[in-house]
Amino acid sequence: MFRSLEGPVGIILLLIIVAIFAGPKLPGAAKGLAESIKIFRKEVKSDDKSNTPKPDAPAKSDSQDENSNKN
Numbered sequence: 001m002f003r004s005l006e007g008p009v010g011i012i013l014l015l016i017i018v019a020i021f022a023g024p025k026l027p028g029a030a031k032g033l034a035e036s037i038k039i040f041r042k043e044v045k046s047d048d049k050s051n052t053p054k055p056d057a058p059a060k061s062d063s064q065d066e067n068s069n070k071n
Helices: 008-051 062-070
Strands: none
Touching: none
16 A cells, blocks of 8 residues: 555655645754754864863873882
């Protein structure tokens, strides 16, 4: 009975049905998704800036220097 709905025909029919019933809601969903992506990118950039090590930081800790002087 539904063998004719397999493959590309079924996908096209599904897209048409979604466009008919969910069409008015799609722009709002797309806007919400875009805003979420912008917020996520902003947070990732601010997190990267706060976690970057300073170039003036010493490479070795004091305990490593004391151990190397004992040998």
